[in-house]
Amino acid sequence: MTRYRKLPVEISAIQFTRDTFRAAVRFIPLDQFSEAGEDDQGLFLAIRTLEGVMRATEGDWIIQGVKGEYYPCKPDVFAATYEAVEEQDGQAVSTAGQPLVTRAVVYRELADLQDATAATEAIRRRRSNATVRRLLAIELRRMADNASRAAEGAGA
Structure with missing residues (x-):
């Protein structure tokens, strides 16, 4: 599953x-x-x-x-x-203080990533929303994993 x-x-x-x-x-x-x-x-x-x-x-x-x-x-x-959202310096953040990721932010991040070729190509070709969402989800998970590893490395 x-x-x-x-x-x-x-x-x-x-x-x-x-x-x-x-x-x-x-x-x-x-x-x-x-x-x-x-x-x-x-x-x-x-x-x-x-x-x-x-x-x-x-x-x-x-x-x-x-x-x-x-x-x-x-x-x-x-x-x-759900959790409540506040504005902080013009950016939406959760009440826990974590920045919220919006679709526009994800697109900008994906465009900046050299290894996000498949996702940026899908966006460029305007594939179906489902395809783009799948690619974004994969890339978001990879980004979250990298951030977790970086945080663990900084804490060590």
């Missing part, structure tokens, strides 16, 4: 609570909003998605995905998948 790592992306999100109820409802475009209120199961917000209507309950996060889609996410999954 092949293992995969999620590419770093930035999303917009709001946690659905009593205090953020109105803001969460306004966060979702009208064409994707289904209904909201409170029933015997508690506070809820229904969102039209490509998979059908999905129900967010109090505490869930409402996410705007990279393609503009909206969907609910359970708090434990959200916490395991």
